[in-house]
Structure formats: C-alpha cells, structure tokens
Amino acid sequence: MSFSMCPRAKRTVRGEGEFQFAGLKVFTVGGGDRFLRALRIFLPELKLERASREEANVVLSVATVFSGANEYCYMRIQKDKMEIHCRDEMGARNAAAILAQIIRKKGEGFVLPCGTVEDYPEKDYRAFMVDLGRIWHPFNTLLHYVDVCYMA
Secondary structure, three states: OOOOOOOOOOEEEEEEEEEEEOEEEEEEEOOOHHHHHHHHHHOOOOEEEEOOOOOOOEEEEEOHHHOOOOOOEEEEEOOOOEEEEEOOHHHHHHHHHHHHHHOEEEOOEEEEEEEEEEEOOOOOOOOOOOOOOOOOOOHHHHHHHHHHHHHO
16 A cells, blocks of 8 residues: 655745755754754665754754744755755755655666755644554554654
C-alpha cells in the first residue's frame, strides 16, 4: 500500500536550472531547530550542518512577520543557495517536509529544482485513523505511517 499524504504546495514557480550540493550548510535566524531535526529524520543520508551566513548555502529565517498564516513557509531555490522564510517553528518543519519530497540524489550529491515554493496548511487540525479492528498492520508499518503523517 502506498501513501501520498503530503498535499501540493499552495504556490510553486519553477525556475531555470538546478541547485546542486553535497550537503546543506544552514544559517538560522530566529529558530530553526525543528527544521534541522525534521530533515535529519526525513533524509538521514543528507549531510547537514550549521554554518555562518557567509559559508551557508541555506539561510533559514523564522519570524511572525512573514505571514498571518500559522505554519507558513516560503522557499526560494537558486542555483547556488536557498532562502527559507517561515512564520513559526512548525512552518520550518513544513519546509523540511517539502524539501524531503523534492530533493533528488544525483551522483554523490543532491539536487533541487530552482524556483519558489509557498505553502501553509488550510486547517489547524489534521488527523489520520488506522483501523486495526478489520485490517491487521505490522508494527513497522504503523511506525511508517507515523513518519508519513509527520511529513504531512
């Protein structure tokens, strides 16, 4: 059984080219711990480290001024760097979930399409139910469902 739990982003604009990298060097302003933790869960093979603004290929800003919508995130992906603006820590986590879906392995490194992505959830509360009374699910499958829900 396959799941496609993560909805399409509210707005996407595909740009020219690709952002190629061996790992992400992240500079954060105003937070970003959930972003880093989530990416480590979603993409354990991705080399991820904190860096100064000058060394970073990802700048993550978390501040309520970016949007009135809770869990808002906006990403601008260029050929040599990426900017991520989030309203709150959950928006940063959502940005990590989006990245985990669009990052592709390429040779020894990774690649992202250039462009912009803007997203936020339509509802404050989201749920998922597994019916164990009629269909048996092995424990590892249930753990997988939890990971998939975390991405959504």
